[in-house]
Every structure is written in C-alpha cells, then in structure tokens.
Amino acid sequence: MRPEILLASVAVDFGETEWFTESWERVVRSMTLGKAGDVGHGRSPGAALAWREAKPVPAGRSVQMRRTPVRMQEDGSTTILAGRLYRTDELATRFGLPSSTDPADIYARVHARYGDACDTIIVGDYAALQWFPQTRTLRLARSPTSSMPLHVWREGERLVVSSLPGPILASGVPSRINDDHLADTLLLNTLDGVSSWYAGMHRVPSGTCEIHDPSGIRRRRFWSIGEVPEVRFATDSEYVEALDDLFEEAVRETMHGASTPAILLSGGFDSQAVASYAVGNLGDGTPLRSFTSIPMAGHITPDRPHVFGDESDHVRALCAMYPRIEPHFVDAADYTYGERQARHLLVGGWPALNESNVHWVHAAMERASGLGCDVLLTGNYGNAGFSYDGLTGYPDWLRSGQWARLLREIGKSPDERPFWRKLLSMAVMPHVPLAWRRRIDRHRRWRASPFTDWCSMREHYARQSGALARADAIGADIDFYDVRSSAEWRRSVAESLASLTPEIDLGFRLLYGLPSRDPTAYPPLLAFCAGVPDEQYLRDGQSRWLARRLLKGRVPDMVWQEERAGAQSLDWPVRFSRDRERLLGDLTAMKDDPRLADVFDLDRMIATLAEWDGTDHPASRSGTRINSGIGRGMAMARFVSFVEGRNVG
Structure with a gap:
C-alpha cells in the first residue's frame, strides 16, 4: 500500500501543446514547502501529475522530488487520492479486493462500477483527482465535510488543479486578490465554497463532483447537510x-x-x-x-x-x-x-x-x-x-402546525420574558423577512451597524463592490438574527x-x-x-x-x-493592550497604500484602537469592535499585501 497522500496537483492540456512543460518543475518544487513527505511526479498523455506524501521526512533530510511512472488503472486512467478512506476493509471485501489494496485503487474500482455515484458509497475525508486520457476528461471530487481542498484554474484548453493555490501560481497564473471574495469575507458572507481568494481561480466544494473536458465544466453536488434522510425511532x-x-x-x-x-x-x-x-x-x-x-x-x-x-x-x-x-x-x-x-x-x-x-x-x-x-x-x-441546542424548534413547530408542543416549550423556556414576548421573539420573528426585521430594528441602539462595530470594511466599498447586494441576494444575514429551522442553522454552520x-x-x-x-x-x-x-x-x-x-x-x-x-481568547484585552503601539504603527502605514485604504476603514480602526480604554466591558462592544473588527481587518489587509506583494503592515 502506498503512503497516505497529503497534496496533489495536475496540469492538463486539452489541446496538443502540453503548455505546462516549461513551468512543471516550478509547480513540483512549490509542493515541497512545509513539513510533509517526498514529492512524486509523472506524466500521462495530455497531463502532468504530482503528489506529496503525508508523513514528514526524517529530521535532517531534505524533501526529495522523484519522477516516477504514473500508476494506471486497467482502462488507462490515473487516480490520485489525497486524504483518507474510512471502512476500507469493508469496501475491499465488498469489491473483491485484498485488504492491503491502496485507497486510490479502491476508489478507482468503486468509480469504475458505479460512476459518479461512487462518492455516495465511499466514506472518507478525501479529495480525488482522476485523469482519463482516452476521453481527455479530468474528474474531481471531494467528500462531504472534506478537509482536503481542491483549487482550480482554467483558461480555455489549459487547466491546473492543486490542493493549495501555490502550485497554480507557480505554473504562471498571476497572483491577484479576488476583490468580491475579499468583500464578502469581510462581511462574513462565507458560505460559498466555490469562490476563491485568488482572481481567476475557484474551488471544488465539499460533497461535490466537478468534471472538466474539452467541452467545458460540469459540477454536481452529491451531498448536503440540509438534504439528509429523516431519522425517526419509536422511543x-x-x-x-x-x-x-x-x-x-x-x-x-x-x-x-x-x-x-x-x-x-x-x-x-x-x-x-x-x-x-x-x-x-x-x-x-x-x-x-x-x-x-x-x-x-x-x-x-x-x-x-x-x-x-x-x-x-x-x-x-x-x-x-x-x-x-x-x-x-x-x-x-x-x-x-x-x-x-x-x-x-x-x-x-x-x-x-x-x-x-x-x-x-x-x-x-x-x-x-x-x-x-x-x-x-x-x-x-x-x-x-x-450538540445542537434545538432552539430553532420554536419557529419550526409554528410553521409545521405543532402548536401544542410549541406552546408547551415556550412556557417551559428558562427565558424570563413574558410568555407573549417569548412567543413573538422566538417563534414568529424568525419567519419575518430580513428586510422587515432590519426596518423594525433600525433605530434600536443595541442593534449596531456592522460598519461601526465588527466589520473593518468601509461601508462605501461594501456597497460599491456589490458585497451588500450579493449578501441580500442569497439571504446571507449579516445582522445575526435567529433562523427559521434547524436545517438552515446547520447549513450556515457546516x-x-x-x-x-x-x-x-x-x-x-x-x-x-x-x-x-x-x-x-x-x-x-x-x-x-x-x-x-x-x-x-x-x-x-x-x-x-x-x-x-x-x-x-x-x-x-x-x-x-x-x-x-x-470561549477561548477572552484574554484579548491583555494581548491587544500589549501590542497596541505596534498595531497602530501598522495601521498607519497601511493608510499610505491606496489599495488598502480604499477597502478598509483605517481611520475608524486607528481611532477605535487608540481611544480604547483597555477593558472588555460588554456595554462598550469593545470585543466586537477591536477583537473581531480590528483583529480580522488587520489579518485580511496583511493577506492582501502578501498576495499582491505590497510591502506594508
């Protein structure tokens, strides 16, 4: 059995030029960063493939890059599986394979029999890359809740896929920030598993299969936490x-x-x-x-x-x-x-x-x-x-007509508000459209605007970039209201x-x-x-x-x-007080960069940090304004500088 694979990359030419030949050594070398194993790489007609073993090399030895023959299945295809399969003995027995069969070969065998339905049969934490040279097709798949990412760049007949963005950039793709993704993330609109931090790239979401061939791209979601079968027992x-x-x-x-x-x-x-x-x-x-x-x-x-x-x-x-x-x-x-x-x-x-x-x-x-x-x-x-808390039961029981259960649970809730207030707030209000709830709360002082509280982005930029419109279009709630159902809650978390x-x-x-x-x-x-x-x-x-x-x-x-x-890191006031002068210096330097000054409300961030009294009083909202707003904002600004080579902060 081959060692577990941690990273994978593949470059494909759907034409005839094998455009990746000149840059492939850089791609392979970019996969040697960090503590993991050796890198293997090889060729298949129309594609170059590389993989890195998970187990770190022994101390004192450098990572080796070895060109080796690519392992092929009976149909001439090649499968690289990054991550792990579960229940492998059960799968091997079911498909008549020795228990020592490599997980990539198990995956290929199940796919050969069941096609794209294979990912509903296999249980694991993986990303699969399959190249079929006869049909010039690249199939990508990530398991439900996969911790093994896949990044994709495609331009016409040229395609690069990798576990991380670095090898794609090493192939010659320019390193630029995706401004929409930046704005959406600063607004905590983070449910899109396709969008990438890098312009021109996208990701394969977990629970998804994506197929590339000369005709284009096809994507199919085969698993979602909001679409699982009901579980019902008698007791x-x-x-x-x-x-x-x-x-x-x-x-x-x-x-x-x-x-x-x-x-x-x-x-x-x-x-x-x-x-x-x-x-x-x-x-x-x-x-x-x-x-x-x-x-x-x-x-x-x-x-x-x-x-x-x-x-x-x-x-x-x-x-x-x-x-x-x-x-x-x-x-x-x-x-x-x-x-x-x-x-x-x-x-x-x-x-x-x-x-x-x-x-x-x-x-x-x-x-x-x-x-x-x-x-x-x-x-x-x-x-x-x-460990879900079950509190979305109230609006769901109202919607489904389970009113006796709803009234009983409202009455037994430890919430000390009057019964009618609890019923209205906990069961009715989650069904009110977001726009209406915002109008109701517009003049309530305790409902702070994100742009004076936890969001470091300039409100003008949020509107100009379309971030607010995109959030509204998909129903992303940047005000953190209670949701209508457990399915909606789980989807947002997962x-x-x-x-x-x-x-x-x-x-x-x-x-x-x-x-x-x-x-x-x-x-x-x-x-x-x-x-x-x-x-x-x-x-x-x-x-x-x-x-x-x-x-x-x-x-x-x-x-x-x-x-x-x-809660972890409730000691943030001690840390930010200690680091305050250095952080203020970094924020001031960022003001000299027009790119960063256009996105981030640096004046507000500087004033908030400079005027802060060093405490964490809940009424002051310093936790969200400093720990969340400035903490996230500085991290994102530094990342923009890292990606685009900006020497500030």
Whole structure:
C-alpha cells in the first residue's frame, strides 16, 4: 500500500501543446514547502501529475522530488487520492479486493462500477483527482465535510488543479486578490465554497463532483447537510443508543493508524465527548495528550453570565475521570498578534479569518508536535451535529402546525420574558423577512451597524463592490438574527466551516507536521444528527437534550450540566493592550497604500484602537469592535499585501 497522500496537483492540456512543460518543475518544487513527505511526479498523455506524501521526512533530510511512472488503472486512467478512506476493509471485501489494496485503487474500482455515484458509497475525508486520457476528461471530487481542498484554474484548453493555490501560481497564473471574495469575507458572507481568494481561480466544494473536458465544466453536488434522510425511532432512548454507536465508530475510524494521539480539549460538550470516546481507542499504556487554552496572566474575566473563559477546571474534572488523559495548558503568553501569520501564509497561501484566536492553536500544535504526537483530534462540527441546542424548534413547530408542543416549550423556556414576548421573539420573528426585521430594528441602539462595530470594511466599498447586494441576494444575514429551522442553522454552520477551514488546517499541518482530524465531521454521524427531529434536542425547556443524555456519566456532571458557553481568547484585552503601539504603527502605514485604504476603514480602526480604554466591558462592544473588527481587518489587509506583494503592515 502506498503512503497516505497529503497534496496533489495536475496540469492538463486539452489541446496538443502540453503548455505546462516549461513551468512543471516550478509547480513540483512549490509542493515541497512545509513539513510533509517526498514529492512524486509523472506524466500521462495530455497531463502532468504530482503528489506529496503525508508523513514528514526524517529530521535532517531534505524533501526529495522523484519522477516516477504514473500508476494506471486497467482502462488507462490515473487516480490520485489525497486524504483518507474510512471502512476500507469493508469496501475491499465488498469489491473483491485484498485488504492491503491502496485507497486510490479502491476508489478507482468503486468509480469504475458505479460512476459518479461512487462518492455516495465511499466514506472518507478525501479529495480525488482522476485523469482519463482516452476521453481527455479530468474528474474531481471531494467528500462531504472534506478537509482536503481542491483549487482550480482554467483558461480555455489549459487547466491546473492543486490542493493549495501555490502550485497554480507557480505554473504562471498571476497572483491577484479576488476583490468580491475579499468583500464578502469581510462581511462574513462565507458560505460559498466555490469562490476563491485568488482572481481567476475557484474551488471544488465539499460533497461535490466537478468534471472538466474539452467541452467545458460540469459540477454536481452529491451531498448536503440540509438534504439528509429523516431519522425517526419509536422511543427517546433509541436516539441516544444510535448516537452512541455512531460516535464510537467515528472516533475509531478517525483515530485509525494513530499511535500517539492528542486532542484540543475545552470545557465544552464537543471535545469532551471526543476525548471520552478516544480514551477507549488508545493502545496499551498510551496516553491521550490534551491541549487547552487558558487566559494569560493579567486577564480580568468580564461579567458575562452566559460565558466562561477559563476552561481548565472542566478539563481537570475530565482528566480525573479518565486518568489516561495527560493535560497540557497553553496560555501562549509570548505570542504576539499575527506572529506566525507570515509563515502560515507561506506554506498554505490562505488566511485565518480570526487571526486573534489562533495564537493558542499555534502554541498547542507546536508543543504537541514536539512531544511526538501524530494526530490531533478536534470537535469543530459538534455544534452542527450532536450538540445542537434545538432552539430553532420554536419557529419550526409554528410553521409545521405543532402548536401544542410549541406552546408547551415556550412556557417551559428558562427565558424570563413574558410568555407573549417569548412567543413573538422566538417563534414568529424568525419567519419575518430580513428586510422587515432590519426596518423594525433600525433605530434600536443595541442593534449596531456592522460598519461601526465588527466589520473593518468601509461601508462605501461594501456597497460599491456589490458585497451588500450579493449578501441580500442569497439571504446571507449579516445582522445575526435567529433562523427559521434547524436545517438552515446547520447549513450556515457546516458550510461556513467547510468553506473557511480546510486550507487553514492544511497550512497548520504543513507548519507543524501534525494532522488534525475531527470525529464530529464523520459524515454518517453528522448526517444522522441532522436527520434527528428538533424535539430530541429541545425538551421541557432543556436545550442540547440529546447531547446531555449521551454525555451523562461519560463526562463530569459539571460539563454535561453546563449552561454557559466556553470561549477561548477572552484574554484579548491583555494581548491587544500589549501590542497596541505596534498595531497602530501598522495601521498607519497601511493608510499610505491606496489599495488598502480604499477597502478598509483605517481611520475608524486607528481611532477605535487608540481611544480604547483597555477593558472588555460588554456595554462598550469593545470585543466586537477591536477583537473581531480590528483583529480580522488587520489579518485580511496583511493577506492582501502578501498576495499582491505590497510591502506594508
């Protein structure tokens, strides 16, 4: 069996010139950045292909670039599979293959029998590239919730596809920012998995198959979290039993092959659940090393009754319950804002939107890698799945005529407002069109404009660039109103994660040589949770009812009974106060660049940071204005400068 593949690239000529010959060495060399394995490359009629092994080369040895014969299937096609397949033994048995069969060959065999329906049969976390020279067809596919991205550039008969943008740029494509994507992202309109940061490129969304041939492009979505089958059982307990079985399977499959696992562990439901199942899948004597963000010295916890920022007590309680968890607490006190951003961009070419919240991820991954960990578990998709709070049940029960259930749950809600106010706010208002809700709230002081609060973009640019019109056209809610259904909520969470995180995570992996895997993104588990009815998530006024029943006895009582939300990086006032003068200098320098000054409201950002009193009082909205607005704005401005070679900030 061949080693796992991390990165893949292919250049295709649908004509007769093989235009890529001159630039192909640069493409291959661009794939050697960061901590991963050797790069193999070869030719097939009409195409050049390259792949990089996932396992990092031994310390002290440089990455090798080896030209090798391209492996072909019986029909002459070539398949490269970046990522991993799950249930491979089951697939091999079903299709009469040895258990040692390479995952790419398994994928090719299933595709040969079932065609484009193969991705509904195969379970994995992958990106597949298949070149069929006889028909001059390139087929691309990404699994549901795939963490393996695919970027595409096509101009007439010339085509380049790669896991990251760098190899496409190395082929000679100009490095320019896609201004629409920049404006949409600054407005947090991030559900589009096709749009790219780079002008002229696009991405293949997760759960999608895309086919290129001389006639053009065809794209088909084969999976969406909003279109999964309903799950219905006769009793409440059956939902918990089925969830328990699927969670165990998800953790077992995502941990397969790991010998020294670690986990990003918080005090919340998602990572605590993953940790509790992971302990049961450890080898003899193997610890599960956990890494938890804690506030740095000098942090003063703001008065927010629904949020807690130091999750160490919840983590210690879990460690007491499972002694094989070895806790490590990370304050990343010596990391300044954006300190690792340039390195991250160099290997990944993609920005972290919340740059002010990634310092502890850098610190945790660096420490885990130094301790020899070979997998880092996460629980990022939990809120879209098993730990969903169920609060969209109110408008959905109103819409579907389940009025007795609606009135009972409104009455049992812990919300202290009068019954009629709760009914209007929680069940009726989510159905009111966005434009009407904005008119209603126009003069309410607590409903701040994005352009005086969390958005660093100039309002004039948001209108001129069409960002506001695009958001309105697709119903993107930049005011964060309550949504009408669980399907809508899950779509917003899952598709935003699928759009924002794969390239960022791949950049982290190349920086530290450590893969992250998310059992809560396991497609069968996520599909099951999305098919479960709202009344399993909200019952008798208790939110997250399904998750609480699953976790009772599995995690500490203080965790599964917790009503507050855990939050990382609540020590941001200490960090921004420390870095303020340097950040003000960077923002002032950006004003001299007309390109940046046209997009970003630099005067407002400078005034906000300069006049800030250094605290995090909820009434001042400093958290959204500085931590979100300035934190995101500076990261995006620096990224624009990185891509376009602008020497500012």
